Ligand SMILES: Nc1nc(=O)c2c([nH]1)NC[C@@H]1CN(c3ccc(C(=O)N[C@@H](CCC(=O)O)C(=O)O)cc3)CN21
Ligand SMILES: CC(C)C(=O)C(=O)O
């Protein structure tokens with residue numbers, strides 16, 4: 001009898017194992033079906049991030065993003081992918097009020113999109129929420145350090161971990177979220193030695209995913225439009241792997257020129273009568 005090998009999506013539990021295996025976790029954000037499809041063979045997980053508010057909609061922060069916006073883009077990313085785990089950000093206001101609010105919002109995301117996990121921002125104070133969700137079948141990715149939804153209380157998008165007190169707080173945050181059952185934790189905008197201490201902490205069993213953190217993390221993530229060179233401005237931690245802005249501008253300039261001069265459309269772009 002032949003064994004039928006069914007290809008399936010990676011799951012949160014598969015990524016959790018990577019920490020022990022020492023095989024790096026590759027991740028990028030995506031908000032659209034087609035870009036997500038390009039990433040799918042290369043990424044272990046694709047994050048539908050609430051950064052979509054800033055990247056797609058020109059918002060000044062991620063605060064105005066709604067659960068409905070996240071669900072619509074997560075549906076698009078699910079349609080465009082087959083292999084990668086899809087993780088969806090819980091937007092500001094959809095999970096902080098109570099563990100129950102968090103569960104109801106997370107359940108909507110999993111039911112309406114088919115995504116395999118959610119991500120929420122916050123440290124030790126959200127440990128009970130992480131445990132509540134995990135115990136009820138929702139895989140949770142944590143996110144500590146520079147948490148953009150706290151821009152108003154942080155006083156800007158400020159790198160975290162300066163000073164011994166802040167280091168101790170971040171280490172406690174990582175341990176609390178990990179102990180609560182998070183399968184992974186995003187470490188964003190944390191000074192390198194502190195991020196390294198967390199990523200190599202034997203008391204942190206969750207896989208660590210860095211963005212502006214340290215190469216010692218179990219994986220890395222960037223906002224796709226930033227690394228492609230499409231974003232107008234990108235944080236210092238971004239490496240440009242492409243220059244899409246110039247590429248798009250060049251194409252649009254040529255198109256405008258050809259339309260102006262009547263060189264587009266040419267014969268091959270028009271219909272002859274039958
Ligand atoms: N396009 C995009 N890329 C991101 O990485 C991203 C978003 N949007 N939106 C949500 C958050 C906001 N993020 C940001 C935004 C700005 C900085 C920034 O300008 N940081 C300063 C250092 C600030 C300080 O420590 O005082 C820098 O120079 O990088 C960092 C992260 C990360 N996330
Ligand atoms: C930057 C990543 C980690 C994120 O949370 C987002 O894109 O919203």
Ligand SMILES: [Mg+2]
Pocket residue numbers: 049050051062089148
């Ligand atoms: Mg986010």
